[in-house]
Amino acid sequence: MKARNNSSRQIFITDFDLERLEELIETTSRNSSRDGRYLHELEQELTKAEVVTPAGIPPDVITMNSRVCLRDMESGEDLIYTLVFPGDADLENNRISVLAPIGTAMIGYRTGDTITWQVPGGTRRFKVRKVLYQPEAAGDYHL
Incomplete structure (x- = not known):
């Protein structure tokens, strides 16, 4: 599978996750400016997403509450990591918020894709090795 970058990739998102993420963006943008940049990036990603039903999402796509194996290309x-909503984030247990830079970058990527994003020290790259658990593939549609 070809590497994709943040500006041209096609992402998939479930209608359920889209609704919850739009609520998160709205609530967080009213209450906090700290996550403003990442909120905007997440919002941009969502506008490009192909929205599907939970049953229609491919099993190799990173969705909310997915547990994934990433290879640090460096x-x-x-x-x-498990991709979670901010209230469930816990770095010690590798639970990454969708509003963290890597979390915003992860959503919608598929097994085999390369995630590239800017950090203060330069560019980071991770290859999605495997989606170890995806709620929708497991039939858990409303976690």
């Missing part, structure tokens, strides 16, 4: 290290 170090070669494999990392396992």
Whole structure:
């Protein structure tokens, strides 16, 4: 599968996740300016997304509450993260908020894709090795 970058990739999102993420953007933008940049990036990603029903999402797509194995392209290290809403984020347990830079970058990517995003120290790249758990593929449509 070809590497995709943040500006040209086609992402998939479930209608249920889209609704919850739009609510999150609205609520967070009213209450906090701290996540403003990432809110805007997430909002941009959502406007490009192909919206599907939970049953229609491909099983290799990173959705909310998915557990994924990413390979750090610089170090070669494999990392396992779960993509969660901000209230469930817990870095010690590898639960990454969708509003964190890597979280915003992860949503909608598929197994085999390369995630590229800017951090203060330069550019980071991760390859999506495998979606270890996706709620929709497991039949858990409303976590």
